[in-house]
Amino acid sequence: xxxxxxxxxxxxxxxxxxxxxxxxxxxxxxxxxxxxxxxxxxxxxxxxxxxxxxxxxxxxxxxxxxxxxxxxxxxxxxxxxxxxxxxxxxxxxxxxxxxxxxxxxxxxxxxxxxxxxxxxxxxxxxxxxxxxxxxxxxxxxxxxxxxxxxxxxxxxxxxxxxxxxxxxxxxxxxxxxxxxxxxxxxxxxxxxxxxxxxxxxxxxxxxxxxxxxxxxxxxxxxxxxxxxxxxxxxxxxxxxxxxxxxxxxxxxxxxxxxxxxxxxxxxxxxxxxxxxxxxxxxxxxxxxxxxxxxxxxxxxxxxxxxxxxxxxxxxxxxxxxxxxxxxxxxxxxxxxxxxxxxxxxxxxxxxxxxxxxxxxxxxxxxxxxxxxxxxxxxxxxxxxxxxxxxxxxxxxxxxxxxxxxxxxxxxxxxxxxxxxxxxxxxxxxxxxxxxxxxxxxxxxxxxxxxxxxxxxxxxxxxxxxxxxxxxxxxxxxxxxxxxxxxxxx
Amino acid sequence: xxxxxxxxxxxxxxxxxxxxxxxxxxxxxxxxxxxxxxxxxxxxxxxxxxxxxxxxxxxxxxxxxxxxxxxxxxxxxxxxxxxxxxxxxxxxxxxxxxxxxxxxxxxxxxxxxxxxxxxxxxxxxxxxxxxxxxxxxxxxxxxxxxxxxxxxxxxxxxxxxxxxxxxxxxxxxxxxxxxxxxxxxxxxxxxxxxxxxxxxxxxxxxxxxxxxxxxxxxxxxxxxxxxxxxxxxxxxxxxxxxxxxxxxxxxxxxxxxxxxxxxxxxxxxxxxxxxxxxxxxxxxxxxxxxxxxxxxxxxxxxxxxxxxxxxxxxxxxxxxxxxxxxxxxxxxxxxxxxxxxxxxxxxxxxxxxxxxxxxxxxxxxxxxxxxxxxxxxxxxxxxxxxxxxxxxxxxxxxxxxxxxxxxxxxxxxxxxxxxxxxxxxxxxxxxxxxxxxxxxxxxxxxxxxxxxxxxxxxxxxxxxxxxxxxxxxxxxxxxxxxxxxxxx
Numbered sequence: 001x002x003x004x005x006x007x008x009x010x011x012x013x014x015x016x017x018x019x020x021x022x023x024x025x026x027x028x029x030x031x032x033x034x035x036x037x038x039x040x041x042x043x044x045x046x047x048x049x050x051x052x053x054x055x056x057x058x059x060x061x062x063x064x065x066x067x068x069x070x071x072x073x074x075x076x077x078x079x080x081x082x083x084x085x086x087x088x089x090x091x092x093x094x095x096x097x098x099x100x101x102x103x104x105x106x107x108x109x110x111x112x113x114x115x116x117x118x119x120x121x122x123x124x125x126x127x128x129x130x131x132x133x134x135x136x137x138x139x140x141x142x143x144x145x146x147x148x149x150x151x152x153x154x155x156x157x158x159x160x161x162x163x164x165x166x167x168x169x170x171x172x173x174x175x176x177x178x179x180x181x182x183x184x185x186x187x188x189x190x191x192x193x194x195x196x197x198x199x200x201x202x203x204x205x206x207x208x209x210x211x212x213x214x215x216x217x218x219x220x221x222x223x224x225x226x227x228x229x230x231x232x233x234x235x236x237x238x239x240x241x242x243x244x245x246x247x248x249x250x251x252x253x254x255x256x257x258x259x260x261x262x263x264x265x266x267x268x269x270x271x272x273x274x275x276x277x278x279x280x281x282x283x284x285x286x287x288x289x290x291x292x293x294x295x296x297x298x299x300x301x302x303x304x305x306x307x308x309x310x311x312x313x314x315x316x317x318x319x320x321x322x323x324x325x326x327x328x329x330x331x332x333x334x335x336x337x338x339x340x341x342x343x344x345x346x347x348x349x350x351x352x353x354x355x356x357x358x359x360x361x362x363x364x365x366x367x368x369x370x371x372x373x374x375x376x377x378x379x380x381x382x383x384x385x386x387x388x389x390x391x392x393x394x395x396x397x398x399x400x401x402x403x404x405x406x407x408x409x410x411x412x413x414x415x416x417x418x419x420x421x422x423x424x425x426x427x428x429x430x431x432x433x434x435x436x437x438x439x440x441x442x443x444x445x446x447x448x449x450x451x452x453x454x455x456x457x458x459x460x461x462x463x464x465x466x467x468x469x470x471x472x473x474x475x476x477x478x479x480x481x482x483x484x485x486x487x488x489x
Numbered sequence: 490x491x492x493x494x495x496x497x498x499x500x501x502x503x504x505x506x507x508x509x510x511x512x513x514x515x516x517x518x519x520x521x522x523x524x525x526x527x528x529x530x531x532x533x534x535x536x537x538x539x540x541x542x543x544x545x546x547x548x549x550x551x552x553x554x555x556x557x558x559x560x561x562x563x564x565x566x567x568x569x570x571x572x573x574x575x576x577x578x579x580x581x582x583x584x585x586x587x588x589x590x591x592x593x594x595x596x597x598x599x600x601x602x603x604x605x606x607x608x609x610x611x612x613x614x615x616x617x618x619x620x621x622x623x624x625x626x627x628x629x630x631x632x633x634x635x636x637x638x639x640x641x642x643x644x645x646x647x648x649x650x651x652x653x654x655x656x657x658x659x660x661x662x663x664x665x666x667x668x669x670x671x672x673x674x675x676x677x678x679x680x681x682x683x684x685x686x687x688x689x690x691x692x693x694x695x696x697x698x699x700x701x702x703x704x705x706x707x708x709x710x711x712x713x714x715x716x717x718x719x720x721x722x723x724x725x726x727x728x729x730x731x732x733x734x735x736x737x738x739x740x741x742x743x744x745x746x747x748x749x750x751x752x753x754x755x756x757x758x759x760x761x762x763x764x765x766x767x768x769x770x771x772x773x774x775x776x777x778x779x780x781x782x783x784x785x786x787x788x789x790x791x792x793x794x795x796x797x798x799x800x801x802x803x804x805x806x807x808x809x810x811x812x813x814x815x816x817x818x819x820x821x822x823x824x825x826x827x828x829x830x831x832x833x834x835x836x837x838x839x840x841x842x843x844x845x846x847x848x849x850x851x852x853x854x855x856x857x858x859x860x861x862x863x864x865x866x867x868x869x870x871x872x873x874x875x876x877x878x879x880x881x882x883x884x885x886x887x888x889x890x891x892x893x894x895x896x897x898x899x900x901x902x903x904x905x906x907x908x909x910x911x912x913x914x915x916x917x918x919x920x921x922x923x924x925x926x927x928x929x930x931x932x933x934x935x936x937x938x939x940x941x942x943x944x945x946x947x948x949x950x951x952x953x954x955x956x957x958x959x960x961x962x963x964x965x966x967x968x969x970x971x972x973x974x975x976x977x
Contacts, residue, residue, distance in 0.1 A: 070963050205695060278950070284950060286949035391933070392933065394936065398938045406593065435889065436909070440894070452773060
């Protein structure tokens with residue numbers, strides 16, 4: 001099996017070397033094929049997501065399928081522009097030269113995707129990698145088996161099998177793939193595995209993009225308008241429980257509020273959960289399942305911790321057989337408890353109260369840099385401080401998760417939350433080498449570029465590099481005396 | 490390898506930890522973020538160069554016998570330019586960039602804000618020890634970071650001069666120099682940095698990246714490779730020859746990452762090319778190049794022996810058509826040209842990094858692209874001399890390298906609007922000009938949404954109607970949206 005994998009990858013490299021993936025026509029055909037796949041297989045995709053994660057089909061469309069369709073259309077629309085070289089301005093001294101940046105594919109790339117958005121996080125990077133002209137191996141997560149096999153069995157019917165392959169499997173297959181030589185590795189997942197990926201990549205000097213996670217805080221300021229309060233609570237609840245039941249890298253992990261505002265917040269949240277999910281959220285089928293027993297038990301331990309369980313103010317019920325956890329709210333669990341030190345990745349929402357909302361800035365700064373910081377506030381000063389004093393992949397004001405849908409701003413982390421970015425043209429860029437190309441003519445030459453050296457040439461060169469054209473003229477005309485003296489004998 | 494004087498404290502992991510702690514405190518206190526601080530540091534750097542130009546030139550002469558003009562222009566001059574450019578453009582680079590927003594996040598505004606990464610490590614190389622230490626530092630300062638610089642121990646005079654000058658001129662609470670070799674570098678690499686910028690070779694780069702992986706630290710690696718020069722027969726031979734010489738022996742005697750490594754030309758043209766080289770080389774360096782003051786020496790005996798090994802390999806020494814003279818005492822090797830070396834020889838396997846120039850011959854020039862590909866690895870630069878438009882186009886389309894130059898060598902380095910960096914084995918990331926600022930910045934996306942304009946579409950309870958409307962919205966088709974709203 002190992003030998004086969006190595007051989008298959010070598011064949012893919014040959015395919016890339018033959019130039020099959022470079023022409024615009026090939027890229028276009030693959031993107032169009034992906035678009036058809038998303039259209040033709042929409043229902044089976046919904047089914048697979050429901051099977052793996054209990055996702056409702058509207059959530060699946062909103063968070064995965066719909067966004068993928070948008071991305072593939074964007075890539076098709078903008079492909080020509082993205083592939084066009086851009087000229088660089090040159091100073092006059094360069095005379096009769098031109099310079100440009102020519103985008104070229106990196107070569108053979110590896111995309112490793114996670115289980116929580118198994119279609120979205122597999123195909124979004126794939127779209128960019130194809131648009132950039134690479135050959136691609138996709139390794140979907142084995143923890144979402146229905147989606148993984150859907151991709152493995154169906155993509156070959158639509159895409160060029162020689163240049164794009166799906167390899168299914170668990171950590172063993174992942175490890176084997178990491179031993180190969182890639183021109184880029186795009187990994188979405190945990191920081192622990194991210195370190196392993198980068199260490200393996202180091203052996204071949206392979207550049208990596210790592211989309212990881214960390215605890216994304218939501219700062220909820222005391223809002224005066226009831227309309228604003230409603231919308232803020234709605235967005236927080238929707239973002240927390242409505243996107244894969246909180247199992248998302250950009251989920252709101254915990255909320256920071258002022259003490260005086262907190263009881264209002266809790267009451268409004270309880271009411272909002274009822275509005276969105278009814279009295280029995282399980283029966284609404286709008287809250288995704290926990291992915292597997294391992295994560296279920298992990299989450300269970302977070303809230304059955306003796307120091308934490310009394311902090312539950314809403315929800316808390318769990319069904320191990322069906323891997324279901326009810327939307328749960330906690331108030332002020334101890335800051336050293338696991339629920340406040342590890343990324344939750346589940347439908348548990350701790351609310352931490354502060355004396356003043358401005359304290360949230362220090363609170364956030366003390367902790368590892370997350371993928372996103374959310375702040376619901378109309379206070380201009382607080383906004384400015386949030387942007388300039390905290391560090392995160394991105395900052396979103398008055399909403400959460402939507403930044404994922406934007407394709408004009410980069411999506412990526414910093415520090416523990418990752419490196420590199422994508423979405424929109426940024427995905428194309430992440431799989432591209434921008435090659436600098438400079439052209440000169442034979443016509444003009446600067447004779448003072450060459451040895452043997454003397455003072456005069458030194459002066460001329462210095463003026464040239466300073467773009468001091470007037471000075472240059474004076475020296476050439478012999479009107480400016482060289483102020484340099486030779487230091488060396 | 491420099492040896493530590495007895496009274497100097499050993500720089501170990503503990504020292505590294507302490508140093509990073511101190512720098513992080515300075516960074517968190519906001520010292521490096523202010524525009525005024527950045528300006529003060531860059532101006533101080535310019536002053537440092539102005540007041541110490543002689544010392545810098547002497548140090549480079551000690552370490553490399555670098556000709557004064559090369560030191561003045563390629564090291565000091567280029568660094569001055571970097572500082573001046575940063576001073577001029579910094580305000581503009583620091584401004585947030587407005588980003589368009591689309592229907593999917595309507596209504597909203599967005600921008601991309603540049604923020605410093607934090608505490609960064611710059612490890613530099615021995616061949617341009619002054620420039621390659623401070624040029625990345627200029628970018629790191631402009632972007633607002635605290636910095637540790639580890640200059641190369643193989644250029645000890647420059648290393649200790651840098652340590653002294655930086656302590657004298659720059660803000661020691663935010664910018665520090667650690668001198669030393671493997672133990673000190675290892676101690677530094679164990680720490681958690683917000684970025685590591687490394688210039689050097691592939692072997693150590695792997696060690697740097699592996700160490701960075703433990704802390705999820707992003708890296709820029711500026712490495713090297715075998716930069717080929719393809720020479721066509723329809724060119725102005727004299728100009729081309731001079732430009733190749735300038736890029737090869739005029740750049741630290743071939744010890745530069747973008748120096749032309751080897752030449753590919755047609756069998757018919759090779760002899761003419763060699764003759765042109767002989768003629769121009771004599772004009773530049775005289776009849777006795779070993780005595781010319783315009784050539785750097787080989788940096789140390791290790792590299793001297795390495796280069797001789799390449800020359801003295803069996804069947805290779807007979808291929809020398811010019812040069813080959815050596816002076817072991819002064820670590821000098823004359824500009825040497827070899828013709829028709831076998832592709833599997835040592836000199837064609839590794840990056841030469843010295844004054845030896847092999848010429849490979851092909852029947853037709855189009856065959857040169859295959860030669861380049863067959864050697865494997867993507868170099869930092871590739872050069873082509875021709876007047877044929879088709880050949881130029883094929884070169885750009887088929888040869889992958891960090892940067893390409895047509896009808897010259899190495900000049901792209903001076904162009905601050907072009908990113909300077911490698912691909913594949915020649916490295917990752919880039920710098921120069923604004924690219925330096927970007928290399929040491931985090932581009933943070935900021936999205937501002939208002940409370941108005943909310944749509945229940947996004948939220949449960951989920952219905953078929955919501956699905957249709959969401960589909961219409963994501964498609965961007967107004968007609969579809971209207972139809973979905975009307976429920977038909």
